[in-house]
Amino acid sequence: MKLAYEISHLLAGVMLVVSFALLYQQRIAAVLNAFAAQSITLALAVAWAAWSEDRPDLFITATIAFLLKGIVIPVALHRTVTRLGVHREVEKVVGVGMALLVGLALCGLSQALVVKIAPVAAGLARDELALAMAIVLLGFLMMIVRRNAVTQVVGFMSMENGLILAATGAQGMPLVVEVSVAFSVLIALFVFAVFVFRIRERFDTIDIEALDRMRGDRR
Amino acid sequence: MIEAYQAVVLVPYAAALVLAAVPGYRVGAIGNVIASAAAFAAGLWLMLGPPTVGSYAIVDEFNVLFVAINTLVGFTTALFSASYIGHEIETGRLSPGFLRFYHAMFQAMMGSMNLALVANNIGLMWVGLELATLITVVMVGLYRTPQAIEAAWKYFILASVGISLAFFGTILVYLAGQPVLGEGLQSMTWSLLQATAVRMDPALLDLAFIFLLIGYGTKVGLAPLHAWLPDAHAEGPTPISAVLSGLLLNVALYALLRFKMLMAGQPAALDPGPIMVVMGLVSLIFAAFMLYQRRDIKRFFAYSSIEHMGLMVFAFGMGGPLANFAGLLHMAMHSLTKSSIFFAVGHVAQAKGTQRFAEIRGLSVSHPRLAVALALAVLAIAGLPPFGVFTSEFLILTTTFARQPWLALLPAFGLLVGFGALLLRLQDTIFGEPVGPAHRVDASSVPMVLHLMLVLAAGLYLPPALVIWFRRAAELLG
Numbered sequence: 001m002k003l004a005y006e007i008s009h010l011l012a013g014v015m016l017v018v019s020f021a022l023l024y025q026q027r028i029a030a031v032l033n034a035f036a037a038q039s040i041t042l043a044l045a046v047a048w049a050a051w052s053e054d055r056p057d058l059f060i061t062a063t064i065a066f067l068l069k070g071i072v073i074p075v076a077l078h079r080t081v082t083r084l085g086v087h088r089e090v091e092k093v094v095g096v097g098m099a100l101l102v103g104l105a106l107c108g109l110s111q112a113l114v115v116k117i118a119p120v121a122a123g124l125a126r127d128e129l130a131l132a133m134a135i136v137l138l139g140f141l142m143m144i145v146r147r148n149a150v151t152q153v154v155g156f157m158s159m160e161n162g163l164i165l166a167a168t169g170a171q172g173m174p175l176v177v178e179v180s181v182a183f184s185v186l187i188a189l190f191v192f193a194v195f196v197f198r199i200r201e202r203f204d205t206i207d208i209e210a211l212d213r214m215r216g217d218r219r
Numbered sequence: 220m221i222e223a224y225q226a227v228v229l230v231p232y233a234a235a236l237v238l239a240a241v242p243g244y245r246v247g248a249i250g251n252v253i254a255s256a257a258a259f260a261a262g263l264w265l266m267l268g269p270p271t272v273g274s275y276a277i278v279d280e281f282n283v284l285f286v287a288i289n290t291l292v293g294f295t296t297a298l299f300s301a302s303y304i305g306h307e308i309e310t311g312r313l314s315p316g317f318l319r320f321y322h323a324m325f326q327a328m329m330g331s332m333n334l335a336l337v338a339n340n341i342g343l344m345w346v347g348l349e350l351a352t353l354i355t356v357v358m359v360g361l362y363r364t365p366q367a368i369e370a371a372w373k374y375f376i377l378a379s380v381g382i383s384l385a386f387f388g389t390i391l392v393y394l395a396g397q398p399v400l401g402e403g404l405q406s407m408t409w410s411l412l413q414a415t416a417v418r419m420d421p422a423l424l425d426l427a428f429i430f431l432l433i434g435y436g437t438k439v440g441l442a443p444l445h446a447w448l449p450d451a452h453a454e455g456p457t458p459i460s461a462v463l464s465g466l467l468l469n470v471a472l473y474a475l476l477r478f479k480m481l482m483a484g485q486p487a488a489l490d491p492g493p494i495m496v497v498m499g500l501v502s503l504i505f506a507a508f509m510l511y512q513r514r515d516i517k518r519f520f521a522y523s524s525i526e527h528m529g530l531m532v533f534a535f536g537m538g539g540p541l542a543n544f545a546g547l548l549h550m551a552m553h554s555l556t557k558s559s560i561f562f563a564v565g566h567v568a569q570a571k572g573t574q575r576f577a578e579i580r581g582l583s584v585s586h587p588r589l590a591v592a593l594a595l596a597v598l599a600i601a602g603l604p605p606f607g608v609f610t611s612e613f614l615i616l617t618t619t620f621a622r623q624p625w626l627a628l629l630p631a632f633g634l635l636v637g638f639g640a641l642l643l644r645l646q647d648t649i650f651g652e653p654v655g656p657a658h659r660v661d662a663s664s665v666p667m668v669l670h671l672m673l674v675l676a677a678g679l680y681l682p683p684a685l686v687i688w689f690r691r692a693a694e695l696l697g
Contacts, residue, residue, distance in 0.1 A: 116422040129394070136387055140380065152376060159383050166390050172402025173393050175342040179386070182346060 004052035011045035012131040012165060016107070019138040022158060023103055024096045028081050028150055031090060032074045035154045039069035042161045049168050058168060065164065069157060077150055093145045102145075106137040128169035135162030223268050224276045224337045226261035227286055230254065231293075231330030239323035244308065244315045247322040248301035254326055255290075255297035258333070262290030272410050277339035280691040284547060285336050285473050288554050292465045293329045295666035299562050300325070300458035302663035306569055307456065312362055321361060321456070328354040328462070332470045341389050342407050344474055348385075351470065352378045352438065355463060359455035370450035377437055377447040385434025385474075391427035392481070395419040409477060416484025424481070424488040431478045432494065438471030440525045441532060442502040449513075452521035453574065457565035460517055464524040465558035469550055472528065476535060476696060483697045495536030496626075502529030503633040510640035516567065516574050519644060520560055523600060526637050527553045533630055534615045535696070537622070543693035545614035552607040552674055556600045559670035563593040566660050566667075567648075573655065576644065581653030589660065590649050592667055599674050601641040602634060607677030 018038040025031045043066035050058035092099075110133035114126055139159030143152050167173055221229065234254030241247050266287050270279045304321070307313040313321070328351050335347030356378060360371030389407075396406035399418045405411050416424070437444040452460045479491045506526035513519040527549070534546030564574075566589050571579050582590040599606035612634060620627040 113426055117426070118420045118422065129391075133387070136383065140384075143376070143380065149372075156376070156379055156383070159380070163383055163386055163390070166387060170390050170394050171397065172406075173390065173397075174404050174407060175346075179342070179346070182349065 004048075008045055008048055008052070008169075009127060009131075011041055011048060012128055012135075012169075015041050015045070015161065015165065016131050016134055016138075019135050019142075019158060019162075020100065020103055022142055022154065023099045023138065023145075026090055028090055028148070029078065031151055031154055032077050032081075035158060036070050036074040038158060038161055039065055039074075042165060043070055045165060046168050053171075055172075061164065061168070065161075069161070073157070077153070081150060090146060090151055091148050093147055099141065099145050103138050103141055106141060107134045110134040110137060129166060132162045132166035132169060135159075135165065138162075222271075222276075223261055223265035224271070224278050227258060227265055227290065227333040227337065228330055230258045230261055231326040231333065234258075235323045235326035235330065238326055239319065241319065241322075244304070244318040244322075247319055248304060251322045251325060252294075252297045252301050255294040255329065258329060259290040259294040262286050273339060274404070274408060275339055275343065276337045277410055278337060279695060280688060281476075281695045282336050282473065284551070284688070284692050285469060286333060288469065288551055289329070289332055289336065289466050292554055292558050293462070295669060296458050296461050296465075296558060296562075297325070299461070299565070299663060299666040300456075302661060303458060303565050303569070304456070306661050313456075317361060321358065324354050324358055325458075325462075328358075332466060335470050336473060339409050340404070340407050341392055341409055341412070341477075344409070344477070345382075345386060345389050348435075348438065348470060348474060349382050351467060352382065355451070355455075355459065355467060358459045359451045361456060361459075362454065364454070366450075367454040370447075370454035374447040374451040377444070381434045381437030381444070383434070384430050384437075388427045388430030388434055388478075391423060391430060392478070395423040395427060409481075413481050413484055416481055417486070419485055421485055421487035421489075424485055428478060428482055428489070428491060432475065432491070432498075435471050435475045435478075436498065439468055439475060439528050439532065440502070441498050441529065442505045442525065445502065445506075445525050448525060449518040449521040452524070453515050453517040457517075457561055457568065460521070460564075461558040461561035464521065464561060465554040468524060468528050469554060472531060472535075472550070475532075479535065480695070480697060492536045492538050495532050497536075499529045499531070499533030499536055500629050500633070502526070503533060503630060504529075504636070507633045507637035507640065510637055511643075514576055516564055516576055516579060516644075516648075517561075519576070519640075520557065520564065523637065523641070524553075524557055526633065527557070527600075530612070530615065530630060530634070537615075537619060538697065539618070539622075540690065540693050541618040542615065543696040544689055545611050545618060547689055547692055547696075548677075549608070549611035549615060552611050552677060553600075555670045555674050556596060556606070556608055559667045559674075560593075560596045560600060562662070562664075562667040562670070563589065563596050566662050566664070567593065569662060570658050570660050571655055572658060576647060578655045579648045580651045580655075581649075583649045585653040585657040586660065588664070592664065592671070594645060594649055595671055596667070597641055597645045599671065601638045605675065605678045607674045610678050610681075 015038055018034055018041065021034045022031060025034060043062045046058050046065060047062035050056060050062060111130050114130040117126060119126055136159050139155050139162060142155030142158060146152065146155060167179065231254060238247055238250050241250055265278060266283050304318060308315065308318065331347045331350035331354065335344050335351065338344040338347060356371055356375050359374055360367050393406050396412050396419060399415045400406040400411055440448040452463055482488050482491050503526050506522045506529060509522045510519060513522060531546050531550050534542045534549065567579060568574050570586050570589065599608055602608050602612045616627055616631055
C-alpha cells in the first residue's frame, strides 16, 4: 500500500513539473512535446491506479489518455503548425518569469486550501488532490497568459489532465471512464475547430488577437 | 411503461435521431415542432404527477418548474423556428443540409437540458449541462462567418473552462460525500448528499462550492465571466439566441441553486448567500451600464439577459421564502419575455436585413404591428406594470427593502439604469424616419404574442394554484 502510494505520488509530481515546463517553452513544437509527455505520465498514473487498486475499468481511461492525448493530438497539432508555416514562436501576454512566479503562487494556494480539509481515507486522496488542483490551475494560467489558439488548446488539455488525475484519485468515483470519453469528444471538437474551420484561411493567422478584431460590435 | 421524467429526456433524444435522418427541411421543421409539442406534453404530465426520488432521477416542485418552462419555451421556439428558418435558406445563409443538422441538434439540446434538470446525480447533471453547452457552441458557429466563428471560439474556450472547473467541484463534492455515504454511485446521488450534508467536511464543501460557483457561474453569465454571452447570442441563429437566454442560462442557474441547497445543509460551511448577492449585483449594475454602448440589437438584449440573471442570483442570494419566490417568478417571467423579444428581433432582422441599431429606425411607419409587439415586449422586460416582470421585480425590491433597506438601493439603481437604456433604444428603433430596406416578414408572430399574453396574464392575476406551486418550490430552496 505504501509503495503504491509513493509511486502514484511520484507520477502526479512529474505531471506538475511538466505543467511548469509548459509555461516556459519558447517554441510551439516544444510545448506540444511537453504536453505529450504530461499525457503519457497521466496514462501511467491512471494505469498504476487501475492495477494497484484493482479497478480494471480505469485501464480504458489510461488507454484513451495515452493514444489520444499522448500521440494523436500532439502529432495532429504538430502537423497543423508545420503546415501553417508561421508562428512557430509562443506568443506571450506576460513574460516567463512572471508566469512561473504566479504558477508557484497557485501551487502554494492549492496546498494551503487542501491542508484545511480534514484527512479523508487515510490522507491518500488529500495529497493527490493538491497536486491535481495545482495542475488544473496551471493549465488555467497557461490559457490566460498564452494567446495563440494552439497553446490555448494545450492549456485546456493540460487542465483536463489534472481533472482526470483528480477523478482517478477519488476512490471509487463512478463515471470516470464516461467522463474521460466525454472530454475526449470535447478535445476532438477543439482540434476540429482549429483544423476544419481553418481559422488561418480566414484570418491569415491563428493569433487570437486577430479573432478579436472580428467581433461584430466593432464593425 | 415509461415514466414522465424519462419521457422529457427520451422524447427529444429520439426525435434528434429521427430528425437527423429526415431529408427536406420543411418536413424537418414540422417534425421539430411535433417533437417539441410531445416534450411539452411530457413536461405537463411530469407537472401533474407526484414528486419522486429515484437513484438516477429526482422530481420535486423545484425542478418541475424548470422543466415546465423549458419544454414550453422549447415548443414555442420550435414553432417560431419553423416559420423563420426557411428565410435563412432563401437568403443563402444556410444550406438544407445544415438545416437538417440544426433541427437534430435543437432536439438534442432540449433533451440534454431536461437531463440536467431531472438528474438526481451530480455527475449526470454535469454531463447534461455540458452536452447542451457543446451543442449551442456548434449552433452559434452555424453560419460560419468570421464573426460567428470568433463567437463560437470564445464561447468554446470560456465554456470549456467553466465545464472543467465545475467538474473539479463535482469531484470535490464526491470526496466530501464519500466518507459519509461510502464509495460508488450513492456519493454522487443528489438527494442522499443533501440528506447527509451535515456530516460532511465543511472545508471540502467550501472549496467545492467555489469551483462550482465559478464553473456554473460562467454559464449563468455572471460578470466578470460573461464575455462569451453577448457574442454567442448575436452571431447564432435567432431561435438559438431565444433558447440560450430563455433556457440554458436557467439550467445553469438551477445547477448552482442545487449546490446552494447542499451548502445550506452544513451550517459550518460558508454561506453562499452573501457571495451570490455580490456577484448578482455586480452583474446587474455592470450589464445595465453596458447596455448604453451596444450597437447591435441582439448584443443589446444579451446584456439585458446578464442584467436579469444578476437580479435573480441576487434574489436567491438573499434567500428566505419570499425572495426565493420572487426569484423563481422572475426567472419564469424573464424566460417568457426575453424569448418573445428575441422572436421579435428575428422579425426585425428579417424586415431590415441587419442587426445594427443604426439601420433599424422608424419601425412604426414601415412595420406597425411588429413595432407594437416589440414595444410591448421591451416595456415588459423593462419592468413596467401590468406585466409579470413588474410583479417579480417589485417583490424582489420590497422584500430586500424590508430586510436590508440600504441594500435595496443597489438593485433599484441598476434596474433604473437599465430601464433608461431600454427606453432610449426603443424610441430610436420605433420612431423616426424609416431607413434602409423594408422586406416582407415571413416568420409567425403567434409564439411572440402567446408569450406576451402569458406574461401579461401573470402580471394581472396569478392563479392560487400557481402561487402555491411557486411557494413550495421556494420553500425547497430554503
